[in-house]
Amino acid sequence: MPREAKHENLKSRAAFKLLQVDQKFKIFQSSEGRALNVVDLGAAPGAWNQVALEKCPKGSKILGVDILPYQPPRGVSSMQANILSRRTHEMIRSFFGSAEKERHSDALKDVEITTNTGDTIIVKENSMMGAQLSETNNESDDSKDDNSLNKTPIDVVLSDMYAPFVQISGFANATTNNPYFRMANTSGLVVRDHEMSMDLCDAALIVAINLLKQGGCSVMKFFSGERDKYLEQRLQMVFHKVYRYKPTASRSESRECYFVCLNKKADYIDKLKVFSSA
Numbered sequence: 030m031p032r033e034a035k036h037e038n039l040k041s042r043a044a045f046k047l048l049q050v051d052q053k054f055k056i057f058q059s060s061e062g063r064a065l066n067v068v069d070l071g072a073a074p075g076a077w078n079q080v081a082l083e084k085c086p087k088g089s090k091i092l093g094v095d096i097l098p099y100q101p102p103r104g105v106s107s108m109q110a111n112i113l114s115r116r117t118h119e120m121i122r123s124f125f126g127s128a129e130k131e132r133h134s135d136a137l138k139d140v141e142i143t144t145n146t147g148d149t150i151i152v153k154e155n156s157m158m159g160a161q162l163s164e165t166n167n168e169s170d171d172s173k174d175d176n177s178l179n180k181t182p183i184d185v186v187l188s189d190m191y192a193p194f195v196q197i198s199g200f201a202n203a204t205t206n207n208p209y210f211r212m213a214n215t216s217g218l219v220v221r222d223h224e225m226s227m228d229l230c231d232a233a234l235i236v237a238i239n240l241l242k243q244g245g246c247s248v249m250k251f252f253s254g255e256r257d258k259y260l261e262q263r264l265q266m267v268f269h270k271v272y273r274y275k276p277t278a279s280r281s282e283s284r285e286c287y288f289v290c291l292n293k294k295a296d297y298i299d300k301l302k303v304f305s306s307a
């Protein structure tokens with residue numbers, strides 16, 4: 030880990046890039062300090078998690094997703110999963126669904142419930158017990174619960190994804206659970222880095238289309254090349270404002286750059302239209 034990141038207790042110098050993005054675009058600001066739901070794709074070893082945790086309003090929920098196992102900072106949740114799998118998107122949705130329910134129940138008042146034996150007890154409205162009692166009183170309906178999940182629960186989608194090295198050695202040194210050994214910044218092959226980043230950005234864009242709220246924002250890393258103008262056009266169909274931004278913390282000789290996308294146009298956006306027109 031570079032000296033300056035270690036010095037500030039950050040997990041990697043990637044943190045400085047996100048800090049600069051936030052300084053310029055205020056991506057973690059919300060109206061009246063409302064708590065945010067943030068998903069961080071390609072989160073290991075956790076430096077962007079640290080920035081999100083520090084900059085988001087109190088009570089915000091931050092979820093890191095990575096194909097590699099990693100230890101998130103305290104206060105951040107994590108999920109080891111491949112973002113290219115549709116199931117991962119459903120798991121992210123249901124994570125934030127439960128987080129919303131938790132927030133609601135914290136703000137709920139006490140209610141009186143009459144059990145089927147005729148006793149009256151006081152529980153938190155919508156608490157586990159309340160839910161169990163009303164399930165035994167009424168017919169339980171799983172599909173109802175599923176429908177109550179907010180379809181677009183997220184305020185910010187971050188993506189710093191880059192494919193990890195395939196592990197072919199080092200198993201004896203516990204490299205499987207130490208993301209530093211397998212994390213790559215670039216392969217050094219310009220076309221390969223560019224093509225791979227376009228695919229991973231498209232995966233992040235699908236998460237943004239499916240799960241980001243209207244008005245939400247996204248930051249995604251890419252390596253510049255021939256096809257990024259088409260990605261930019263796709264992003265412009267989903268967000269009102271799309272900027273290319275290269276923080277000074279990113280080495281000037283590197284083709285690494287970021288799309289900062291602000292103000293999602295609507296909760297529902299037709300994916301097919303986005304991907305068939307650009």
Ligand SMILES: C[S@@+](CC[C@H](N)C(=O)[O-])C[C@H]1O[C@@H](n2cnc3c(N)ncnc32)[C@H](O)[C@@H]1O
Nearest residue numbers: 043071073074075076077095096112189190191
């Ligand atoms: C450059 S690192 C991210 C650094 C991180 N933002 C931080 O601040 O510590 C890129 C990460 O993307 C992850 N990644 C690549 N492809 C992925 C995929 N399909 N699904 C989930 N994570 C992926 C890699 O495992 C790697 O840990």
